[in-house]
């Protein structure tokens with residue numbers, strides 16, 4: 001086990017920078033907002049809201065994929081980063097294929113994802129495009145030779161999304177419960193994005209608790225030969241049960257990948273949703289929200305008040321979506337409990353004068 005602990009001086013430079021225009025930009029925050037962001041200068045100290053990154057094994061992302069760390073200044077000065085504008089500010093979500101056997105629950109699940117995304121990227125509208133079946137995308141697909149589950153080809157989905165992208169889109173993100181592969185020689189991929197084009201596609205298939213077990217229900221039992229373009233194999237195809245853990249993992253992946261579309265690269269400063277992850281255990285370990293350095297990057301792109309964003313996220317957890325109505329299922333937020341407590345602590349810092 002190894003803890004990556006940066007000095008407060010290093011973290012201050014990564015957060016504020018030493019360039020006068022960026023110091024001025026930082027100084028536009030209120031005293032309370034600066035107090036919250038300043039919590040990021042002492043990760044891991046008693047009572048701190050933020051923790052240093054802990055590496056548990058050589059297969060963790062930072063050990064396996066050395067990358068240049070991105071401080072605020074290098075983010076801000078990147079001439080290619082995408083910034084929402086008055087005419088291109090909507091995040092579009094496109095579901096591909098079934099999201100569950102029970103129609104009502106599947107629809108709600110997608111609504112919950114949309115609402116979470118809208119709270120997380122507070123200030124930008126998030127819209128669901130009408131769902132599409134796998135056959136409508138005309139994508140290639142296969143059965144994985146070791147896990148025996150169905151997989152669809154990411155490049156074909158990105159081509160499809162490019163045609164579907166509305167004119168006022170900041171970006172379009174495809175979401176699916178079917179496993180993905182990027183090319184024949186690869187076993188699988190969690191997702192793939194084209195940052196310049198503002199597009200991405202991500203699968204939640206491997207967030208099923210049973211995915212890696214031999215009893216995984218998404219394995220095709222019969223070794224039927226697939227015919228290209230015969231999409232009947234996707235009819236009634238298995239989708240993971242909708243649980244609180246699946247919802248948490250899906251929200252985490254969706255917001256991490258959207259962070260990349262804003263030009264935020266993998267965080268190496270402290271525990272953060274933008275940390276890279278190599279495997280599910282590492283992804284489960286990372287928190288659901290940004291560290292102060294990544295939060296500052298997002299804030300200058302979108303322009304929200306930090307407290308209003310945390311309040312919107314807390315409302316998403318606490319709004320049970322009509323629990324009293326028999327026709328609607330309650331949102332399973334048990335897995336978000338500790339995140340809710342953390343949001344309250346952040347709001348305490350922001351609301352104490």
Ligand SMILES: [Zn+2]
Nearest residue numbers: 256260266276
């Ligand atoms: Zn990433």
Ligand SMILES: [Zn+2]
Nearest residue numbers: 267272291294
């Ligand atoms: Zn971060």
